Amino acid sequence: MGLCNKSKSEKITNPDNDGEGKVELKKQITLLQGVAIIVGVIIGSGIFVSPVGILSRVKSVGLSFVLWVTCGIYNMLCALCYAELGTTMPQSGGEYIYIKEAFGDILGFIGLWINFVLICPVGIAASNLIFSTYLLKPFFPDCEVPEAALQLLAALLICLLIGINCVNVTWATKMSVIITASKLIALAIIIVIGFIYIGKGETEHLQNTFEDSEYDAGDIAIAFYSGFWAYSGWSYLNFLLDEMVNPHRDLPRAILISMTLVIVVYLIANVAYLGVLSPAHMLESPAVAVTFGDRTMGVMAWLMPILIAISVSGTVNGIALGMSRLFYIGAQNGQLPSVLSMINYKHYSPQPSLIIILLMSLAYQFSGDIFFLIEMEGFGFATNLTFVFAGQVYLRYKKPDLPRSIKVPVFLPALLCLVSFAIVALTFYQKPHESVLALIIVMCGLVTYLLCCKWDGKPQFIENNMITVTTFIQKMMLVVQADDSEVKWD
Template sequence: MNEESIKHRKQSSNLGNNDPPAVSKKLKSMNLQKEMGLISGICLIVGTVIGSGIFISPKAVLANVGAIGPSLIIWAACGVVATLGALCFAELGTMITKSGCEYPYLMEAFGPIPAYLFSWSSVIVMKPSSFAIICLSFAEYVSAPFYSGCDPPVVVIKCLAVAAIVVITLVNSLSVKLASYVQNFFTAAKMVIVVIIIVSGIVLLAKGNTDNFNNSFDGPPLSVGGVSLAFYQGLWAYDGWNQLNYITEELKDPYRNLPLSIIIGIPLVTVCYILINVSYFTVMTSTELLQSQAVAVTFGDRVLYPASWVVPVFVVFSTIGAANGTCFTAGRLAYVAGREGHMLKVLSYISVKRLTPAPAIIFYGAVAIIYIIPGDINTLINYFSFAVWLFYGLTVSGLIVMRFTKKEHKRPIRVPLIIPIIVTLIAIILVLAPIITTPEWAYLYCCLFILGGLVFYVLFIHYRFGWAQKISKPITMHLQMLLEVVPPEGEN
């Protein structure tokens, strides 16, 4: 028996207990590895942000504000809000260099209960619903060419979405490098379609096709609720500006690469989004855009014919890249929450062979599939946006609090205090305005679900009732052996 076989036997013998495997210094430690550089960081931000949103949200933004001019202003304002939020998260990410994004920041600023409620809401609702939305968008664009002139059957869309979730979950469970390469490839691919749409729009504008921009502010009166819902849809397209903070522990030189990736990535996305919307409106009137089943496909049919097939193909690439980036980062949140004892402990375990947080990624994919079953894209977006901006506001307010309570912390990046104050106020407006102006039961259900997490916190975490431990322990042990995973080094 050679030396490698002996090492493998030693690793396998540790799968039934809570001790890390016996490994030599030559082997990598049982922790997540630092394998993401600056280029990969920028690709992760751009690739996650530019996904399904820019191909879905223009229609919803326009429907809520009623005219082209206010719609373009909303898109630019959303980019500013995303940039300000990203700057706040850059300070938090370089001050607290732990994966999990909002989770460790809330833990540091406010303690375990707000951090737990965030992990509960994110792992069960926000991140899986985001994954589901992107994969549903992917399925709509994949199936659209096969059902010309009519909507694809719902069952076809949902089956394709489930298949996408399974494949992406598998890729991310197998290898960090493979997931990173996939992300870089699809980011490059999606930039091709972005460039095609933007250049086509500029060429048409240069030829004098500006009729659709005449009287661009003529429309129905704006309402606070309508503007808020338009912001929800626009900010959904920008969501992902904080994705790099989920993988800080896997980022090479985070003090340099985290802020640089944000500073380069978010403004690049903002410029692309504004120019893409201008291109859409150059080709379609407001009424035509609202009636379009797939905005980018309609654009391609009118501008690129007979090469219009290029658009849906690259839109599919774009959505797959966004779904992959979302899965890559969100799995780390479940991993960190499990490591802190706020979720099942097995979610913090790492694959012996792959060095990936496989249990967390698989759990995340399984919950996303559940959301596919009753999923409606616009309802999911509103539900997602309400919850996510509740915690964005709480996290950024934590930055303000820590300026006074954690003065000793090293801050490689220090944003002016006015920026987190502005972001906090914007978050408060975004959360309260729809509830006050257009109240819906979905918002109440969302709040009740978030607060309902306290029941599980009391039973499983605070008091640690014996019967709860008896239930979770055998589940953890069997999953550990099935998935061949072990706790990260340093855990007992």
């Protein structure tokens, strides 16, 4: 068995299944939980980190606000296009399924590979480091947080959240509701305090807002990656369609409700920050909301980093929940190791996919540079969006009779495709070394596909060794292939 070929898995019996007879992902995600998952992923580290990332590039408050609005509108339009794709092809797997349907296996695999090695583990690694920074910064107010402490706490977080996702999907989705409430409380505190300061006349930071603006196209493109980071997450529910109770009705509703809520909250929060902090103070702070709390909350300042840390953990939980399903679907289609298409026969969760996410995220954490990770994740995300929207336009002509319960004007995905491609192209101009590194990682995926998915007749010793490894993992994790056939429980 090669990397991408299916193997014959051992049949594992379950005496506690009470005759249900099928091992499959269950439909258990409602509209409320869907909104909570999306908001839980979007409102995480972005609003507490991205103000610095955007402001450092565009240099002025006014232009940073323009970028926040532009990024919000851009992501809202992307979400509308994804709503059409998700209800047209209501299968877990998200953009991987859309690219594969339009352009075939090779580009579908490249999109899957970008998620596998860039977007998912890099996003989780950055979020873990942000979690550690916010939680530990109050203990080191006048110096840098020790790197070893950051790495250890970040590792503990991802291990805990992956463990929860492995044991019970319902726990993970219900935890999203709790975490979403915590992050909205943190944002409410920032907004209320900030506007109290503004009401008292603290408006000097909101004057001459476009002074010293940087209009360089390359810098604006890199600033967009911080915007991607702040708004990213609206697509993750598309990875969970097989587990939604009513995907045709609830997916577009969940996307629209979530995006509207997030855009409004982000704009108000950015104004509130400037009621207390100057742009210079924001740029100097590694944890903006902690600095905000220290200046305004007195003895209760300890509450802010705790709420934000919980918020960031929601981002990690949402990414793990969504992306594990993407890798599960990719393996079912024979484009990732077959063991990733297996689920635990007791907990009905894709444990092998979750474990590989854990291992790759821990590896990326050692880079230690949060903004480098954000830009790498943004590059991969913009590249995939280019493929997705090009495929959406192509499918309108290739398969015009597909049932589309939601149908956006065709010029919209065409425009978004051009914008996404322009952002990627400008990144090569502005950040050539990082862009080439990301491109090499993507090209490695193409080589992997050709060697492992297209190479027939592999030597027998390779097949035998892979079968042995797969069988060992099955026995260790108690996982089996999930399909529509009946499984007899002894």
